Amino acid sequence: MARRPRAAPPPTAPRTAAPTGRRAHARARGPRAGASGGGGFLAKAAAVTAGLTAAGAVLGLVRDQIMAGYFGAGAGTDAFLVAWTVPEFASTLLIEDAMALILVPAFSRALARRSAGLPGDPVRELVRGTVPRIVLALGLAALVLIVAAPLLVAALAPGLPDPGLAVDCTRLTGTCVLSFALVGYCSAALRAHGRFLPPAAIYVAYNTGIIGTILVLREPWGVRSAAAGVAVGGVLMVLVQTPSLLRALRAPGPPPRPRPKGPAAPAGEGRVLVLGLIAPVVAFSLCRQSQTLIERFLASPLPAGAISHLNYAQKVAQMPMILSLMLCTVSFPVVARALAAGDPEAARRRVERDLLLAAVVVLVGSSTVIAAAPRIVELLFERGEFTASDTTATAAVMRVYALGLLGQTMVGALVRCYFSAARPLWYPAAAMAAGLATTAAAGVPGAHHWGAVGIAAANALGITLSAVLLLRGARRQAVPIHVDRLGEGLLRLATAGAWATGAGWLCQLAIGSAVLAVAVAGLVVAGIFLLFVACAAKAPEIPPLPRSAFRRTPHARRHRAAPSAAEAAPVETAPVGGDVPLDHGHR
Numbered sequence: 104m105a106r107r108p109r110a111a112p113p114p115t116a117p118r119t120a121a122p123t124g125r126r127a128h129a130r131a132r133g134p135r136a137g138a139s140g141g142g143g144f145l146a147k148a149a150a151v152t153a154g155l156t157a158a159g160a161v162l163g164l165v166r167d168q169i170m171a172g173y174f175g176a177g178a179g180t181d182a183f184l185v186a187w188t189v190p191e192f193a194s195t196l197l198i199e200d201a202m203a204l205i206l207v208p209a210f211s212r213a214l215a216r217r218s219a220g221l222p223g224d225p226v227r228e229l230v231r232g233t234v235p236r237i238v239l240a241l242g243l244a245a246l247v248l249i250v251a252a253p254l255l256v257a258a259l260a261p262g263l264p265d266p267g268l269a270v271d272c273t274r275l276t277g278t279c280v281l282s283f284a285l286v287g288y289c290s291a292a293l294r295a296h297g298r299f300l301p302p303a304a305i306y307v308a309y310n311t312g313i314i315g316t317i318l319v320l321r322e323p324w325g326v327r328s329a330a331a332g333v334a335v336g337g338v339l340m341v342l343v344q345t346p347s348l349l350r351a352l353r354a355p356g357p358p359p360r361p362r363p364k365g366p367a368a369p370a371g372e373g374r375v376l377v378l379g380l381i382a383p384v385v386a387f388s389l390c391r392q393s394q395t396l397i398e399r400f401l402a403s404p405l406p407a408g409a410i411s412h413l414n415y416a417q418k419v420a421q422m423p424m425i426l427s428l429m430l431c432t433v434s435f436p437v438v439a440r441a442l443a444a445g446d447p448e449a450a451r452r453r454v455e456r457d458l459l460l461a462a463v464v465v466l467v468g469s470s471t472v473i474a475a476a477p478r479i480v481e482l483l484f485e486r487g488e489f490t491a492s493d494t495t496a497t498a499a500v501m502r503v504y505a506l507g508l509l510g511q512t513m514v515g516a517l518v519r520c521y522f523s524a525a526r527p528l529w530y531p532a533a534a535m536a537a538g539l540a541t542t543a544a545a546g547v548p549g550a551h552h553w554g555a556v557g558i559a560a561a562n563a564l565g566i567t568l569s570a571v572l573l574l575r576g577a578r579r580q581a582v583p584i585h586v587d588r589l590g591e592g593l594l595r596l597a598t599a600g601a602w603a604t605g606a607g608w609l610c611q612l613a614i615g616s617a618v619l620a621v622a623v624a625g626l627v628v629a630g631i632f633l634l635f636v637a638c639a640a641k642a643p644e645i646p647p648l649p650r651s652a653f654r655r656t657p658h659a660r661r662h663r664a665a666p667s668a669a670e671a672a673p674v675e676t677a678p679v680g681g682d683v684p685l686d687h688g689h690r
Contacts, residue, residue: 151300159306160422166310167418168483169317174326175488176411176497178264183326184414185260185399186272189248190333193283195392196385197241198305202287203294205384206233208522210295211440227352230292237284245280252277259396260403260410272330282337289344296351301344308343312336383529384522390535391514394565397543398558401550408493409555415484416501416559423468424511438519438582450582454520455589461512462593466600467632469508474607475624476501482617500559507563509597510570517573520582530576538569599635603628 174180196202213225248255252273256266263269290302316332324331402409441450472479477498485494514535521531542565549557578586607628614620 151303155300155303155307156425159304159310160425162307162310162314163418164483166313166317167415168486169314170326170329171415171484171489171493172487173317173321174329175490176408176415176493177488178407179268179326181260181403181407181410182263182265182269183272183329184410185256185263185269185403186276186330187333187414188259188395188399189255189273189276190279190283190337191395192392193280196388197280197283198287198290202284203291205381205522206288206291207295208442210292214295215440215444230352234288237288238281241281241284245277248277248280249274260399262404264407268326271327275327275330276333278334279337282334282341286337286340286344289341289348293344293348293351298347298351301347304343305340308339309336312339383532386529386532387518387522387535390532390539393539394542394562397539397546398562401546401558402555405550405554408496412493412496412500412555413558415480415497416504419479419483420469420472420501420504420508421511423465423472424508424515442582447582451584454516454582455584458513458516458584458589459592459596461516462509462596463632463636465508465512466596467603467629469505470600470604470628470632471607471621471625472505472508473502473604474628475611475621476505478611478617478620478624482621496555500555503556503559503563506560507566509593509600510563510567513570513593514566514573517570517577520577520584521573531573534569534572534576537572538565538567541565541568596636599632602635603632606631 170180170183174183209229210226213229216225252270253266256263256269256273260266260269286305290305293299293302312335313329313332316335317328320328320331398413399410402413438450438453441447441453477494480494480498480501484497485491518531521528542561544561545564546558546561549561551557553560574586574590577584607624610627611620611624614623
């Protein structure tokens with residue numbers, strides 16, 4: 104029997120070759136909402152932030168050197184530093200802590216909803232709902248502060264020799280309440296969008312404004328020129344971020360998709376300013392910064408210069424902490440996006456890795472500070488009106504301050520575990536309140552018996568207690584970190600820091616040059632610390648910084664030859680806001 108001919112298949116459209124390589128991988132990921140995704144992006148963001156943070160820190164040192172040389176460490180400088188409590192307080196509350204901890208998660212959620220293609224633009228709705236309230240509330244607060252400056256000075260430093268000068272300076276620095284609020288808002292919005300360059304440049308602009316104003320107005324205004332510089336620096340910090348933020352807000356979102364059936368999306372994110380949501384974050388920030396208020400209150404009856412010695416010691420001693428928290432600042436939006444995507448395990452891995460890396464940086468820095476404190480102060484400040492006796496007093500305070508740097512760093516990093524979720528918690532404020540009470544209780548007898556050194560010791564004791572409380576409570580929060588293992592790792596790193604401190608101190612004793620002594624102490628401390636961590640039994644597993652930062656995506660790994668077994672392990676990604684890969688390097 105003859106076979107019937109088979110019907111020809113229906114014509115089909117010509118099939119184009121499937122795209123391969125990076126473009127295919129980028130298309131598969133879909134539109135990005137905000138930050139870029141891969142580890143390479145985090146590495147670049149960390150590098151940019153590190154460079155600009157270092158530049159800002161160097162300019163901060165130059166600012167302090169200019170003030171020490173021109174105004175010394177006497178009654179006039181003490182009066183200005185009482186007024187400088189306002190920008191320090193506002194910086195912590197409005198730039199570094201409260202504003203970022205409230206708005207980064209809020210913008211991350213808005214970007215996640217924008218990437219889902221929901222009708223409207225959640226990001227612009229958030230801006231419209233929050234900016235007018237912030238400008239109105241903080242503008243009124245700045246006005247009240249300027250009017251009530253005499254009462255504020257009397258409350259902060261009742262034993263100050265020249266309260267009139269402090270009032271004049273406070274009225275100039277009070278303008279920063281509004282400008283710093285706008286700075287913090289811009290920084291949080293830009294970081295949530297994955298733009299880290301302008302926020303990292305704010306302290307470069309701030310210190311540039313202060314230095315320039317001092318140099319121009321020092322002759323007619325004296326130390327008041329530094330207070331005027333705070334006002335100028337606040338405006339410059341806003342201007343350096345505004346163009347980038349406007350470009351980010353004007354960027355079009357993905358085309359809207361039909362709204363799925365089910366519960367409606369939350370109303371405008373302007374509700375983040377509801378008292379019940381911001382109160383825990385504000386209370387935490389107020390308690391944290393109030394340690395400075397207690398220090399200056401206790402130091403005001405001491406001999407002239409005590410507040411200045413505390414200030415200079417604190418500024419230098421905290422530099423390692425600022426650098427150690429750099430990585431946490433970059434990765435905070437990653438943690439918030441992971442939680443917004445319902446992936447607490449990815450957030451836990453990120454937080455644990457950041458905590459250990461931050462501890463390494465701060466312990467190496469604090470060990471160097473303790474080992475060579477007199478030489479560091481001599482190198483930085485001993486010139487002009489800053490005498491050798493000021494160097495001795497400042498170095499003694501600085502060594503004691505450095506004992507609390509690990510606690511300061513852990514507080515700054517651990518609080519992200521509590522404030523990354525949609526609703527902030529009250530526990531961090533309670534932990535900081537306990538530390539604040541400890542600082543006050545220990546500071547009264549400490550100031551009476553040991554002066555400024557006793558106040559610094561009380562500060563270190565209080566912040567360390569807060570860090571321990573935050574660490575113990577973190578296991579039950581939105582980011583369930585492994586507390587016992589992390590605590591053991593931190594204890595072993597602290598032991599390594601103690602050995603490195605002793606070695607660095609011994610090696611710099613016989614060196615005459617301050618520059619050479621500081622360099623030798625730093626090199627010895629870093630070498631002994633890393634050697635101890637590498638050779639000690641049961642040393643904590645510290646993920647190498649290059650590998651952690653430059654972790655590649657699974658697609659990129661396929662193009663590499665002979666990947667290691669660890670690198671071949673699957674990488675989980677958070678599907679929101681840029682799909683940032685979070686590896687399994689440390690559990």
